[in-house]
């Protein structure tokens with residue numbers, strides 16, 4: 001195949017690209033660990049000097065389509081486990097969460113409760129106002145963790161490349177596997193059938209060439225369903241996707257994008273990289289790729305979390321320190337909810353707080369603490385705020401975990417969005 005069928009850019013550009021080809025190929029192969037057969041084919045082609053054919057095999061578009069990622073997500077997991085273990089709870093609105101009197105929030109609720117407008121992260125007090133007959137159970141994480149381990153074992157029957165995100169969600173890289181004649185769609189069906197039969201709860205799945213899209217897809221036919229985004233459909237699918245579906249785009253960012261006329265990922269493609277970086281800093285680079293459906297983050301089975309934090313960007317800046325303190329309880333509640341969902345929590349050794357001021361300067365404060373509570377974070381907030389004493393647009397609270405260096409897991413780069 002002639003090079004210009006691969007690079008339809010004109011001769012001068014082809015010559016330039018051609019010079020850099022060996023380097024580019026090396027790069028691609030270095031990141032390409034999954035499909036051994038294709039990799040061997042590529043190396044043969046390259047050795048035989050058929051670089052254009054080799055390139056065709058591993059051209060970025062083709063390369064992107066090579067991976068097969070499944071995102072599995074159990075349906076209303078905690079509530080599902082509770083209903084499984086006590087069938088009398090079935091068919092009635094049920095939520096798992098903290099008590100209203102303790103300013104608790106809903107961790108999970110079943111579909112009967114959702115029909116009343118109840119959803120996770122909502123305050124329990126509000127949920128009970130919307131649905132007075134709601135059955136509220138305290139979470140039993142020890143039991144949820146056991147069920148989670150059982151589900152992870154099913155995933156690992158298919159691939160060692162399993163990256164748990166929380167107790168009920170994981171990415172699986174099933175590229176180049178022989179199960180189900182290599183069909184990720186059939187594998188997802190089989191995995192879900194096994195979860196239904198062996199664990200007696202239901203899960204949904206998304207199948208796509210990368211993590212970002214697999215996660216979007218698992219939501220598409222929820223509950224107890226699955227959705228496939230084939231490589232050839234990625235472009236059109238992502239173009240129509242609202243920007244709010246992009247990982248890391250919260251309400252505030254979505255509103256800001258919409259104000260500039262970017263409602264969908266397709267709209268966002270008109271933005272040059274420099275403009276995105278100017279508006280959103282480092283996240284701009286991620287946005288530039290994600291709105292094109294590109295996400296090269298690998299599935300990391302060995303990922304060790306170094307920290308956990310939650311943050312909120314406020315629609316209106318918090319004018320003073322008192323206003324910041326007023327927001328702390330909600331942030332801490334959300335932090336605790338996320339902390340409880342970790343599949344393998346490790347000892348905490350530091351508490352931290354992050355403050356981004358209205359002028360976009362940012363500071364963090366941290367201190368040693370094995371079990372931070374509200375007064376610890378409140379003191380850190382005082383310390384961080386005093387550095388600039390001005391309105392605040394974002395607050396975050398979190399912890400760092402102990403012993404990461406000792407585990408030898410430092411080479412684990414944090415993901416794009418952490």
Ligand SMILES: [Mg+2]
Pocket residue numbers: 073074075076077168169
């Ligand atoms: Mg779930």
